[in-house]
Amino acid sequence: MSKEPDTLMLVGFMGAGKTTVGKEIARQHHSKFIDIDSEIEREAGMSIRAIFQEYGESGFRDLETKVLANVQTFDGIVATGGGVVEREDNMAILHESPATVIYLHGNLESTIGRLLIEGQRPLLEEKSAAEFFRLWAQRDPKYQSVANFMVETIGKTPERIAAEIVALFSSNEDELALLQLRSEIDAFDRQIFGVIEKRMQTVEAVAKYKEKFGMPTVQQGRMTKMRKLLKYDFENSEDVTDDMIDKIMAILTDAAINKENKQLKR
Ligand SMILES: Nc1ncnc2c1ncn2[C@@H]1O[C@H](COP(=O)(O)OP(=O)(O)O)[C@@H](O)[C@H]1O
Numbered sequence: 001m002s003k004e005p006d007t008l009m010l011v012g013f014m015g016a017g018k019t020t021v022g023k024e025i026a027r028q029h030h031s032k033f034i035d036i037d038s039e040i041e042r043e044a045g046m047s048i049r050a051i052f053q054e055y056g057e058s059g060f061r062d063l064e065t066k067v068l069a070n071v072q073t074f075d076g077i078v079a080t081g082g083g084v085v086e087r088e089d090n091m092a093i094l095h096e097s098p099a100t101v102i103y104l105h106g107n108l109e110s111t112i113g114r115l116l117i118e119g120q121r122p123l124l125e126e127k128s129a130a131e132f133f134r135l136w137a138q139r140d141p142k143y144q145s146v147a148n149f150m151v152e153t154i155g156k157t158p159e160r161i162a163a164e165i166v167a168l169f170s171s172n173e174d175e176l177a178l179l180q181l182r183s184e185i186d187a188f189d190r191q192i193f194g195v196i197e198k199r200m201q202t203v204e205a206v207a208k209y210k211e212k213f214g215m216p217t218v219q220q221g222r223m224t225k226m227r228k229l230l231k232y233d234f235e236n237s238e239d240v241t242d243d244m245i246d247k248i249m250a251i252l253t254d255a256a257i258n259k260e261n262k263q264l265k266r
Pocket residue numbers: 012013014015016017018019020021079082114115118153156157158161
């Protein structure tokens with residue numbers, strides 16, 4: 001690994017717990033901690049809210065880029081702000097960063113819940129729920145692209161998340177390389193199941209047409225053709241075998257048929 005594990009940088013959506021978990025890692029690991037938002041407030045001599053009011057979001061982002069660039073070799077834990085991925089300049093800094101970048105992943109429901117209780121984020125006041133959801137969807141792939149690791153936060157206390165990260169931090173080069181590869185595999189799994197979810201949503205739309213045209217749920221010809229096309233597409237692959245296609249397609253089509261039958265009350 002070419003990464004320098006002395007600097008850990010936490011990224012993720014606002015309310016993911018970057019500030020809280022960052023402080024907790026520093027406590028458990030006896031290291032230093034810095035929060036980019038607090039640094040911005042210190043340098044500007046005013047609160048984040050006041051900076052947004054006086055200079056707008058773009059004024060805030062200018063300060064954020066400056067501080068981000070300055071903390072790349074900070075000897076300890078750095079908590080970023082959720083909007084750090086908004087600017088291309090920042091993305092470049094994070095991609096090139098000597099720090100190990102960790103994405104604190106969560107879900108929108110729990111993070112919004114926390115933020116509403118706290119009520120400190122100017123962007124939360126400006127945006128509707130739909131806009132917030134869009135912001136989430138836009139930022140998620142950006143956090144993923146700059147992170148070396150993604151840590152799941154759902155259902156975990158800040159202490160537990162911090163302990164997981166400390167274990168990561170304390171690993172040797174080979175252990176870290178293995179953990180990183182596993183983190184990539186976990187990311188692929190999430191993508192696969194995300195696509196399966198979308199597939200099931202399309203199945204729902206298909207069922208409506210089957211009802212409209214009085215078609216049966218299962219058409220054997222279509223089932224055979226789907227597998228045949230996939231086997232043709234992957235005929236040169238050593239990993240995606242015909243047997244694998246048969247097994248996975250059996251699971252997917254069974255789930256689809258059940259869903260359609262339920263939807264069409266058949
Ligand atoms: N894993 C967690 N479980 C429960 N509450 C949490 C968790 N992480 C953070 N919080 C709470 O959520 C709020 C936002 O956390 P914060 O660390 O400020 O997030 P961020 O810096 O990512 O915006 C705080 O009130 C914090 O105590």
